[in-house]
Amino acid sequence: MRPTPFTDSVSTLPEQLRKHIDESNVFATVATIGTDGQPHLTVVWLVRDGDDLLYSTTVSRRQYRNLIRDPRATVMIVPPESPYVYAEIRGTVTVEPDPDRALPDQVSLKFTGKNYRDFNPSGADDPADRVIVRITPAKVHSRI
């Protein structure tokens, strides 16, 4: 692979990457650190708040328990239509409560045009508390 060179590593999101996150439906792969040190990977719907990346999860998920134990996360964003163009973002996570379950609806409306409950009833019925995972970039390595 590697048909294009990397940009230098920075701690903010390059303009092209911001544009991609804002204008596309970004299914990002998020790596957290398991109890045994092995990376745990999940796919999430991702949105942006300034330079931070946000996604929704629940307190019952393994990735949440991993982040509470070790708040470091690494994110890979690959535009499906341009798989040679991608960004690896290493960051530190803070977790915020989402008592009104607002983020799942916000993101579901962007990604599917439906409220979260209409898109995924069983997900919406999960009684576990919803939280917002906020990833603040420390290093961004991209060829976007």
Add this chain to the structure above:
Amino acid sequence: MRPTPFTDSVSTLPEQLRKHIDESNVFATVATIGTDGQPHLTVVWLVRDGDDLLYSTTVSRRQYRNLIRDPRATVMIVPPESPYVYAEIRGTVTVEPDPDRALPDQVSLKFTGKNYRDFNPSGADDPADRVIVRITPAKVHSRI
């Protein structure tokens, strides 16, 4: 997300996942473990040999140095046309020499229809030794 349930965790590749890997161009995200424990993510062209996943890299890459230090890797496969369907594969890596640089050509022909040199001249000119990374699954968690 989560519109479909997970299959149980297994240590072999489900038939549907094999079929997807064989018949599609799989750009997989591979997580290795950095010196500080934080996951390092890259995107690779992936092919299959039985239950093992194979990709090519060089001995100058960080992911290679990570794997020599700690041979655990986690792979995420997401079909771009079906992003709600995915597989997380945790495995252990063995590294094999590739003195004839055969794997880059094999995979490039599958993915691009061109020899690796024709697709990516600067990559082919990289003098660093090529190796085959072979990931043997220990746990496969999928909804494919």
